[in-house]
Amino acid sequence: MTSAILITFCCLFLLAYIFDLTAGRSRIPSVILLLLTGWLVRHLVSWLHIQLPELSPLLPVIGTIGLIMIVLEGSLELELNHQKRSLIMRSFLVALIPMMLMAGVLTWWFQYQEGGSLRNHLLNVLPLCVISSAVAIPSVRLFSKTEREFVTYESSFSDILGVTFFNFISINQELTFGAFGYFALDLVFIIAISVVATLLLSILLSRIGHHVKFVPIMLMVLLIYGITKSLHLPGLIFVMIFGLFVGNFNKLTRYSWAEYFRPQSLLSEAHRFREITGEGAFLIRASFFILFGFLIDDKGLLNVDTLLQSGIVVGVIFSIRAVLLLLTGLSLRPLLFIAPRGLITILLFLSILPDEKTGSISQSLLLQVILLSALIMTLGTLLGSRKHRRTSSIPEPDENKSILNP
Numbered sequence: 001m002t003s004a005i006l007i008t009f010c011c012l013f014l015l016a017y018i019f020d021l022t023a024g025r026s027r028i029p030s031v032i033l034l035l036l037t038g039w040l041v042r043h044l045v046s047w048l049h050i051q052l053p054e055l056s057p058l059l060p061v062i063g064t065i066g067l068i069m070i071v072l073e074g075s076l077e078l079e080l081n082h083q084k085r086s087l088i089m090r091s092f093l094v095a096l097i098p099m100m101l102m103a104g105v106l107t108w109w110f111q112y113q114e115g116g117s118l119r120n121h122l123l124n125v126l127p128l129c130v131i132s133s134a135v136a137i138p139s140v141r142l143f144s145k146t147e148r149e150f151v152t153y154e155s156s157f158s159d160i161l162g163v164t165f166f167n168f169i170s171i172n173q174e175l176t177f178g179a180f181g182y183f184a185l186d187l188v189f190i191i192a193i194s195v196v197a198t199l200l201l202s203i204l205l206s207r208i209g210h211h212v213k214f215v216p217i218m219l220m221v222l223l224i225y226g227i228t229k230s231l232h233l234p235g236l237i238f239v240m241i242f243g244l245f246v247g248n249f250n251k252l253t254r255y256s257w258a259e260y261f262r263p264q265s266l267l268s269e270a271h272r273f274r275e276i277t278g279e280g281a282f283l284i285r286a287s288f289f290i291l292f293g294f295l296i297d298d299k300g301l302l303n304v305d306t307l308l309q310s311g312i313v314v315g316v317i318f319s320i321r322a323v324l325l326l327l328t329g330l331s332l333r334p335l336l337f338i339a340p341r342g343l344i345t346i347l348l349f350l351s352i353l354p355d356e357k358t359g360s361i362s363q364s365l366l367l368q369v370i371l372l373s374a375l376i377m378t379l380g381t382l383l384g385s386r387k388h389r390r391t392s393s394i395p396e397p398d399e400n401k402s403i404l405n406p
Contacts, residue, residue: 012037016286020138027382029139031289031342032374038293056295059288063347066288068225068239069281070134070343071159074152075243076274080251087146090328091153095131096161098320102129103165105316110360123169124361127349128313128369130162131155132342134285135374139381140338150330151338156240159344164234166348170356171232186233194238197224198245205246205273206266213269214276246270288343300364301371309360310368317373337380340373 015037019030045052106125111118133155140151164187172179205217221239228235249270253263321339325332349366 012041012290013283013286016282016290020282023141027142027378029135029374029378029381031135031139031340032378034286034289035293035296035371035374038290039296040293041290042294042296055291059291059295060347060350062284062288062291063343065222066134066281066284067159067236067343067347068222069277069284070137071156071236071239072221072243073274073277073281074133074137074156075240076247076270076277078149078152078244078247080244080248084149087150088153090330091150092157094321094324094328094330095154095157098317098324099129099158099161099165101320102316105320106313109312110358114358114360116358119169119173119175120356120358121360123166123352123356124349124358126162126166126169127345127366128317128341128361130341130344130348131158131338132340132344133159134288134343135340135377136338138285139340139377142381143334147335150335156236160234160236160240162344162348163236166351167232167234170351190228190233190235190237191241193224193228193233194241197238198242201242202246202249202261202266205269206262214273217273218277218280246273292346296367297363300362300367303362303364303368306362306365306368310365310372313365313369314372314376318376334380337376340377341370342374345370 016030016034019033019037023030103122103125106128107118107122110125111121114121131154133152136151136155140148143151168179168183169175201217201220204220205213208216221242224238225235228238246266247270249258249261249263249266252258253267317339318336322332322336325335345366349361349363
């Protein structure tokens with residue numbers, strides 16, 4: 001039995017690696033193939049009459065770790081340049097405004113159909129309004145550098161904003177001025193925690209002399225996120241700040257206080273930390289989507305009753321996105337198509353209490369929206385990979401200037 005488990009895991013991860021390697025030629029995002037692999041494994045297990053324990057409780061745990069790793073990986077690779085302020089601002093607006101508009105439109109629509117609590121409907125539709133960085137970031141490797149950065153910023157902002165708003169709605173039964181006041185204090189608190197924790201972890205990263213140093217750093221990142229989450233704080237803000245600081249420390253070395261971090265050591269370790277984080281994110285991401293594919297319910301996937309609603313939800317998502325991209329001066333191709341729902345959608349939906357769930361947002365609808373948005377994204381990657389050979393939909397900025405070092 002042990003040998004069979006070992007062989008199965010190795011084969012699945014090697015297959016995931018092959019999907020990652022061949023994504024450039026096949027133009028099919030590896031996420032689609034991972035979901036299909038998990039689905040096929042489930043049917044193979046059923047056909048062979050193999051008894052497995054209940055695996056669904058593992059999904060939110062693996063998903064949370066994967067979300068942290070992917071946001072960290074993306075922020076470590078981002079460069080903060082002076083000319084990219086416009087790109088960052090536009091990506092923030094394209095993440096925020098469509099999320100708010102979609103939440104408003106879908107909440108009104110579902111409440112009009114079903115009635116009930118406005119708050120509960122808003123809580124249930126928010127997971128559908130968040131772009132999944134776990135799906136979007138790995139799927140745009142063939143895009144131009146600026147388009148990749150836009151998608152990384154936008155999807156990371158979307159994750160952070162979505163989790164923040166979801167936590168705010170979930171812990172407040174009534175949306176009063178006092179609730180918004182506490183919300184503002186929470187944001188100030190998490191930013192302060194993030195700055196302090198980032199500085200301490202960066203010092204440790206540059207000064208730990210033991211041959212095992214990246215595992216404790218990663219465990220502390222997970223620990224800090226877990227503590228902030230238990231306090232209903234948006235811990236992804238800390239993850240992104242830490243990644244941006246470490247990834248852009250080379251732009252801070254001209255300041256005298258940077259010497260305290262041992263710049264040469266930190267820059268060297270940051271490079272290695274980025275590589276290890278990327279490989280860890282690959283393993284966790286592959287595990288999550290194979291497991292999610294394994295847990296897909298065929299009846300839910302083929303539920304005709306929710307298919308029309310799923311199509312309407314997806315239509316709203318991409319209609320609002322198209323308008324915002326045009327208003328912010330961005331080309332529709334290929335960015336319009338890169339709005340997948342996935343890991344973060346599942347995590348938020350699973351965290352809704354049973355008595356707060358509404359009948360309008362079911363697992364079938366959630367699954368269909370995730371798969372439809374993934375298929376549309378596949379079309380976008382095909383268009384993006386072709387367009388990348390000619391030009392980018394976003395002008396390349398001058399990278400000689402830096403936000404941190406103007």
